[in-house]
Amino acid sequence: MGRPGADTSKVSVLGVRHHGPGSARAVRAALNEIEPDLVLIEGPPEADAVTSLVGGLEPPVALLVHLADTPKAGSARSREGWGFWPFASFSPEWAALRHAHDNDVPVRFCDLPAAHTIAERIARAEEAEERREQAANEEADAPSEVGEPPEPDPTPERAEDPRPAEASEPAGASEPAEEPRVRLDPLGVLAEAAGYDDAERWWDDVVEQRVDGEPSPFPAIADAMAAVRAESGPETGRDARREAYMRQTLRGALKQGYERIAVVCGAWHAPALRDLSDYSIKDDTALLKGLPKVKTTATWVPWTHGRLATASGYGAGVTSPGWYHHLFTAPDLPVHRWLTSAARLLREEGQQVSSSHVIEGVRLAESLAVLRGRPLAGLDEVAEATTAVLCEGEQTRAALVHGRMAIGERLGSVPPETPMVPLQRDLMAAQKRLRLKPEAFDRDLDLDLRKDGLRERSVLLHRLRLLGVEWGVPRTPDGGQRGTFRESWRLRWEPEMDVALIEAAPYGTTVASAATARVVEIAADAELPTLTALTEQCLFAELGEALPDVLALLTDKAATDSDITHLMSALPPLARSTRYGDVRGTDSGHLRAVAQQILARIRVGLVPAVRGLDDDAAARFVKALDRTHNAATLLDDDLPAWLDTLADLAVRDNVPGRIAGRVNRVLSDTGRVDAPELRRRLGLVMSPGTEPAHAVAWLEGFLQGSGLILVHDEELLGMIDTWLLALPEERFTAILPLLRRTFGAFDAGERQEIGSAVTRIDGGGATDVRERRPVDVRRAAPAVAAVLGLLERSGA
Structure with missing residues (x-):
């Protein structure tokens, strides 16, 4: 039973689909007719504190409700302690907000408070963390032979961004677990009854493409939803609590003496609010008793049309928010205006589109609508007309129009007086x-x-x-x-x-002070590579106050860290910092001293570090070696000592082939190994007593990054060609995958140049003289001048 004496004739329930131009237009018309003295909107009551800002908002915007206190970053409270409730210009809830604001009518939000929603999510996330930690501890205690992997965390990660089915639920946060319940798809049931096989198309035809002046659809919607709900059974779990809270809010408003109350809610909930007498106050109170709660605060933030799209993962999203915005803001001749805008966009992209294209496109879209029995041309018909007529069948051009117009790139705005940190x-x-x-x-x-x-x-x-x-x-x-x-x-x-x-x-209260404090916090527990990266970032961000603390920690770590991989990872950003220190006006003397200390320790530990590495580890080490060499090049004065270390490593036995080849390439490129000596070393590697796999690995390391050296040194290429031809068939077949990996890494131009060089080899030996066309200095002068100008402007 309902509350004795409750007069539900004072209540008008407007059941809508969230984010629809027809629904928004129908809500606006109904409110103008009802002239309510109170508007209730499905949404978190925390929004009541910021409804006064509606006049300064430009949709799309979103209500952001978050914890009043700021939780520790990375914690469950940080991940789950917030939620968004988005609104577009074509959202019926926004139409209700604007009506209330423009007519000075009180407006309230009546859904379950976000304080409960967020508290439930936090509790669920914390429970999941405890289960994960417990499983990890059990795995650590169990024997490795029988250890089971921990149970996957049922809490979705933020990156997945799952969205609930109702717009009044927070977008961008995970939902609390509920008991499974089968609910009929109300739109699917009604569409099937109307003879449609597509629920979205039925709703668009019946509601979203409505124009002003048509009869109100809300009584029929409420009756239809009541019939569908009767087949599904009573609500349970969270949805039951939400509807109980909405009814309690409505009863409270009636008790306060309001005479004309308009309730804007999801169409599914309309029967539960229209028929108050079917629900007991006692039962509703019991449903809401003992719910967890946290302290929250609310504000408005800009939103985007892209985040309103179904493709973004938003459960209450629409397929084409840009199209819906167009339907709402251009109710007269929407097809004509849309195709005109599409033609303008294509002309801006250099496409030849005339007014006759637009006229024929409109005719085609309207003809398709008639053939398909639709009251008006929808986005499908307009898109086909755009592709066939304006884009002359070219799908690429049509995709450009769809991406920019059907989805849209609109970003809302909020006024300066909006609550902010x-x-x-x-x-x-x-x-x-x-x-x-x-x-x-x-x-x-x-x-x-x-x-x-x-x-x-x-x-x-x-x-x-x-x-x-x-x-x-x-x-x-x-x-x-x-x-x-x-x-x-x-x-x-x-x-x-x-x-x-x-x-x-x-x-901090400013970006500079907050970034400084954050850097100091990260540095306190950071390893050496992270500290050097932070040093570089401090220079980029000009955080002079944080730099001394980071450098002090960096100096200590560099003196005690014995892991050569850490040292090799740490050196490149630090060496770059010595250069950027000069660019940004920072004294780089201390940075250079620390970098030199790290490079010296790398040189000492380089030979022992490469022993016993397998192919995968050697490949990773080669990349680290290249980065370290680039860093040593930036340090200038330390480059000779670094090359001495590489020269010693290059002639040692038991160095993995890929590393040995790479070291010899570096020495060759820097002039420390001349061409005859390089050929001698390659000859030793390819001698009959050497395992072919080792030789191919040496070759892969040597050629990594560029194979053009083979084009310019045909004698070297001839040695490789002769070696390959002399291999027995079974050994050649065994190393063929490695050869493919080596030469497949080159781009097509390099492979073509190497192939051309091979054809010039006569019997495995290099040609005597490679003919070169003389350079015409006069013709080359303009090109050289242009390149020099580009280099000068780039600062190189």
Whole structure:
């Protein structure tokens, strides 16, 4: 039974599908007719504190509810202590918010508080962590022969970003476990009853493509959902608690004396709120008793159309938010306007599209709608018309239009008075000062560090990366072009970055102070490679206050760490830092001293480190060796001693073939081994007494990265060719996969050049003289001047 005396005739329940232009238009029309004195919206009540900001919001936006306190990064509270509730201009909930704001009508959110939702998720995540830790401990205690792998963690990782089926549920956080329950697909049932085989197409035809002036669909929707719910049985678990809380909120509003209450909720919940007398107050109270709770706070953040799309994983998403936005904002002649915009986009891309294309496209889209029995042309028909007429059947051009228009790249905005942590405000001020606008699409940014404003942009992006805000990602290795004053970035703002800023708030009130504190915290427990990387990042981010602490720890670790792989990993960023220290105006004397100390220790430990390595380990060591050589080159004065060490290693026995070959290539490229000596060493490696597999490994290490040396030294190529021809068939077959791996790593141009060189070999020997065309200095002069100009402008 319901509350005695409850007058549900005062309540109008508007059951909607979240994020639909027809639903939003119908809600707007119904509210204008009802003229409610209170609007209730399905969503977390924490939003009540920020509804006053609706007038300054530009959708798409999202309500962000997060823990009032800032949890430790990486903890279950940090991963699960927040949730998003997104709204677009075509969301019916947004239409209700705007109506309430524009007409000065009280508005409240009536779903189960996020304080309970978040508490449930945190408890579940903590339980999963305990199970994982317990399983790990049991595995460690058990004998290795019978050890079982730990049970997989049922809590999804953040990267998977599973989305619930209701928009009033937080987007971007995992759901609490519930007992399994079979629920009929209400749209599928109603679509089948109407003779449709596609529920989405039925809903679009019946609701989303509605125009102003049509009768309200909400009574019929509520009746249809009541019939479907009767087949499914009563709600249980979390959905039952949600509906109980909505009913309690509605009863409270009636008790307060409101006469015309409009409730905007998911269509599935409409019967549960319309028929209050079917539910007992006592039962609803019991359902809500003893729920876990945490302290939360709410704010608004910008959202994107891409994050509203089903393809993003959002459970309440729509296939084409850009199309829905178009239908909502252009109710008259939507097909004509859409194809006109598509034609404009194609013309901007250099395609020849005329007004006649648009006219024929409109005719085709409308004809397809008639043939398919649809009241209006939908996105399918418009897309086919775009492909066939505007793009003349070319799928690539059509995909461009679909990606940019059907999904869209719209990013919303929030007013300055929106509640924010100080760190967010500092970032907004920096973005405004540096004219670096956050955008929802990829944008390439090239920076010349010699210009103060551009260098400050670089500093900001590097500081944000230290805080876990990957707004910008370097497009070049190691964050910049080595030895130059230039950096290249790819920028894209994602809504989750606001969460990362909130999580980083305890480190400081500004981006600079927070990044400094974060670096010091990371350095305290870091290994040597991490410390050297942090040193480089401190220079990029101009964190002068953090650098002394990091360098002190780095010096201590470098003096005590005996792992040569750690030392080889640590040296490259430190050597680069000596160069960037000069570029960014930082004294690099201390950095160079530490780098020289590390290089000296690598030289001492290099020979023992290569003994007994298998092929895979040797391949990894070769990469480390190349990075170390590049670092030694940056240190200049230390390069001769490093090459002396390599020269000693190159002539030692029992060095893995791949490493020996690579060392000899480095010595050859630097002039420490001349051509005759190199041929002599290759001859020894390919002598009959040497295992062919070792010789091929030597050759692979020698040629790694570039095989053009064989083009310029035909005698060397002839030696290899002669050796291969002399191998017995079974031994050649055995090493063939290794040869394919070696030569397959070259690009097509290199392989072609080597093949041409082989054809010039006469009987296994090199040709006497390789003919070369004379260089026309006069004709080459403009090209040389252009290359020199490019090198000068690049700072190389």
